[in-house]
Structures are given as C-alpha cells and as structure tokens.
Amino acid sequence: MAILIDPPAWPAHGTLWSHLISDAGYDELHAFARRLGLPRRSFDLDHYDVPASLYEAAVAQSARPVTAKDVVHALRGSGLRVRQAERETVAPLRRRQYLRAEWSGLGALVGIGRTRQAENDWHRLGEHLLTRWNEPHRSYHDERHLEDVLLALDHLATRGERLSPATLLAAWFHDAVYTGAAGDDAGSDELASAHLAAGSLAALSIDAALTSQVGEFIVATTPAREVRDPAAPLAHLLDADLSIFASSPHRYQQYSLAVRAEYAHVADPDFAAGRSRILSGYLQQPAIYRTATAQQLWERRARENVSAEFEGLLQVVTAEGAGSGVRRAAEAE
Template sequence: MAILIDPPLWPAHGTLWSHLVSDRDYDELHEFAARVPVPRRGFDLDHYDLPESLYERAVALGARPVGSRDVVHRLRDSGLRVRGVDRDAERPIRRRQYLTAEWAALAERAGVGRSASPTTGAATDAALADKWHRLGGELIGRWNEPHRRYHDERHLEDVLLSLDQLAVRGERIAPAALLAAWFHDAVYAGTGTDETDSARLAVAALAAFDLTPALVRQVGDFIVATAPAAELPSVDPMLAHLLDADLSIFGAGEERYERYTTAVRAEYAHVPEDRFRAGRAEILRGYLAHPAIYRTAAARQLWEDRARANLEREIAALASPTAPLGPLSPDAGSMPESA
C-alpha cells in the first residue's frame, strides 16, 4: 500500500506534470496531496496532476517513484482506476461526494455543536449533525434545480475548489466565506433580488444552529456583496476571498470558459440575441476597466492574466455574430489509457 508518482513527462500549461495516485484508497491520496500541498482541483477522478515543481517534494514526503505504466497497472489492480469511457458518467458522482464531504466538514469549522452542555452534549451533537446533514441536502437540491444552467452544482464546486486553491497559496479562508459560498446562489431566479433572497435564506437556516449571531450576520452580508452591481471599493479580506472565488471562472482554461459562456447564454435564453450580446459585453468591459479583476494577490497570480484574455476574446466574439463560440481543445492533464 503506497502513494505512487510517475516522472513529470506530460506537458500542459507551460510545464510538465506527474500523476500522483494511491493503490489503497482515495482518502489516503487526498490526505497526502494536502500535505504537499496540491489543491483539490488537481484531483482528476483517480489521480492528482502534480506540476514538475512539486515532484521532489512529493518524493521527499514519501511518494514512491515508479514508471507511468506502473501507475496505471497499480490503479487497475486496486480497483481505483476510472476508465476513459466511464469518466463523464463518474464526474457528477464524484462531485456530489465532494460536496457532501465538504458540507459535513464545514460544521466543525463553523462551530456547530460547540455550545452543547456536558449532560446533553452527545444527544445534542447527534441532533445537530442530522439537522446539518439535511440542510446540506436541501442546498444541493437547490443547486440542481432544472432551470439552472451555469449557477448550478458545478458552479458551487468551482467556488469551493477556488477557495481551496487560495488556501493552498497561504490565504486563511474564514468559515463565513465558506458558508456564504454554499448559500450565495441558493436562490436563483435570474432577478435582481437573488442575492438578497439567498442571504435571507442563509440567515434563517443558520439561525437554527448554535452559531454566533455575528457569524450568521456576516454570512448574510457576504452573500449580498456577491451581487454583480454591488459597489465595493474596499472589502474585508475574508469577503475578498469569496468574491475572487466567485469570479475564478473568468480565469478558467479555454474549453471550460467556452462551456461557461454557453451555459450563461442558456440561462438568458429569454433575452433577444442583440440585447444579450450588448448587455454581456458591457458587463465584461466593466470588469476589464478595473486595474485588477481580483482583489487578493493570490487570486491575481492564479487567474488575472488568463481572465483578461478570456474576457477580451469573449467581447470580440460578442461583437461578431458569426464568430465561432464552440468548445476548443480538450483539457490537458488527464492520464492516458495506455500510459
């Protein structure tokens, strides 16, 4: 039973990549990756994509160097390998598992159950845990409402993964930012009151737990601040993490960004084409007009340059109705079947 790593041979995004795997279970792999650290976004169903710059550190921490074929064979033998033909079907399953686990872990980070009395603590903790689990299920249900195209479960996952990326870069992500991430589009009807309604929902739902009133109010304030029209010349650093994570999609790879723009258009299918193009371009130009799209240095390092390139390319496409808007090349980094 071991953590295995193959040589950094796979080119993508201007560097070479290794594959980091466990031949026992995924929990062991996630725990090891967090020690390196590698952001959870680097996990691709059965392995982590590890940049060449972290190869020696992973080996020093105990990862066993093996050949690329050995990585694949050990995964297959352990039953952890996800075949290429199964990957599309497996992604939503893994996404739901990730979200469920993250919501459960958030209870402890936020302080749910800490105020239980010594005599009734166990019973209170069990009741709160059950209530917390049910609330998480309700929220995931909201993120999967059939009318959503972009503001769906995938967006929630993206925001949480982006907050994790910021944490790996040394940022301290507050429980308020994580809670607000879960609720920030929990109400989504495409109206100007979505953020306010989501904040009301969060405050009411979280008031049922033994959280401090100050934390609950902060979560509500953070959610309102995610409204696109919110004027926020300066913000609390904890809120800045949430705002940057919410816009991290701007800095996505080209294929993912193209899927995002397609999903946004689908959510506004009721808007005539000419109005949509004009309105969308105006919004994007507003972001580009700022000295920086992102508020934290870590986010700017991660996403700023690619975000500006994506927005400029989309604005050009919006100005030309005949410009192709379909997907580009597939994402790099996946482990070859025959590796």
C-alpha cells in the first residue's frame, strides 16, 4: 500500500494543486489526509486536491512523489479511478458512505453503548434521518445540504476549531423536518426538528443536558432569527449552515436554483422580494460569519455570491414595480 502525490501543477484559486491518492483503498487515503490537515471537502471522489503549500509536508509524511501519469495509472490499476462519465453516479454513493461513517463516529463520540442493541438503535436512527433528508419535496434542504454542513464543520476543525457533540448532533437534526413553512409559520420546521431530536435522543438515553442544548441550537438556525454573541459551539453550527454562501459560482447557482424550486408555488415577484430582504439582512451585517476562522475562510467569497444574487433579485423587484405602475396608469385611463 502506498500514498502517491504528483507535482503541484493544476492552477486554481490563486495557487497550484497536486493530486493525492492511494493505490490500495480510501480508508488509508482519508487517514493520511487527516494527518496532513486536509479538510474532507478536498476529497474529489478518488483523490484529494492538495495545495502547493502542503506538497513538501505530504512528501515528508511518506507520500511518494510521482508524475501525473503515474497517478492515473495507479488509480486504474487499483480499480479506484472514477472516470468523468461516472462522476454523476458515483458522487451520491460517496456522499452516502461519508454520511453513514460520520453518523457511526458520532455515536461513539456521544457515548452510545457498545451493546448490539444500542448500536442497532443508533444505526436505525441514522437511517431514519437520512430518509427524512431525502424526502421527494426537498430540492435544497436535502442530504447534500447535510453533507455541506458536516464538511464545513470538518473544515473548521482542520483550522483548529474544537467541535462540540451538540454542534454535530444539531447539524444532523437541524432540517430533519422540512416543509418550507413561511410567513406566520416561519420557524415551525426548526421547532419540529428540535422536538424530533429531543424525543429521538431521549429514547437512546443521551444525556439530558446535551439533548436540551441540541434543541436550542436547532431553533437558533431559524432563518433571520437574531442570535447575539453565540458561544463557539452554536457559532460553529450557524457558520457551517451558511457555508454554502461561499461556494464556487457554479455551486452557488445550483443552490439558488434549488431554493427557488422549493418555493415554486410563490410568484416570481413575491419570491424576489422576500428572498432579497433575507439576503440584504446578511449583507448589512458587519460579518456574515460568527467565528474568525469562518470569516477568514469564507467571508469574501460569500459576500460576492450573495451580492450578485441580491442584485439579480432587485432587478426583478424593480421591474415588477415599474410594471405595476404602468398597469395602474392604464387602469386609470
């Protein structure tokens, strides 16, 4: 078994990147990446993208320097290569593997008993949550969002943030109930998710204080809810929940279209007006993110993405206002 890395030669985000692979299996690769301090979101189905700044460290930790061709040949020879045509099929499988592994690890972290019954109960709860996250009416608030939140928390951890079990549990439950309620019912999904967490965790004899904290964290994720000076565990969750704002332009467009799809029943002008008010609230804050680490990682790109969407929505609102004026003038005649 060997970990291989090619020279940093692929330009992106102002630096050059290498490919880090294993010629034997992904478990070995993930373990090496953790030791190197790479966030899990650097994993791209069959390899990790490694910035040039970490190339020498990877080699120092026993990664074998090879050529780019050697990397491709090794992936092919091991059967681990994911071809471009396979990516769309493989991505959701990798996502589900990651989520199940994270849930299993979380069980150990919160002290789930080692009896077969306790392990089975924890497993069933995880599968139940994944079923909820994959309900057919969801477009954005699905298991990809759950994965994004967990990956963002992992990214914060690689930068030295200490994650609380309450934060991780709240991440799993925070949109477990999702109906897309708005208006007078806004916040009902978060309350229902908190209620689900309380009942589910109590049934597994999870510490009552921890369970209560999880519920409080979930309610705090209600959009536009004012949360002043949260302690680090809640700040981590709030920052991770909004990490999508700092995604690539392509991923951000996917996100904004998915949000629109969840409100397909709302007319364009009304959606644009409501959505622009929410985004404006974030832009008016001194910082979108609560922790210094998240601000360093995501603030600039998040403001660029949110500002661009806000400007587009504002054009819809302005056009509708002008159109309404024309219609009123015509009716007056």
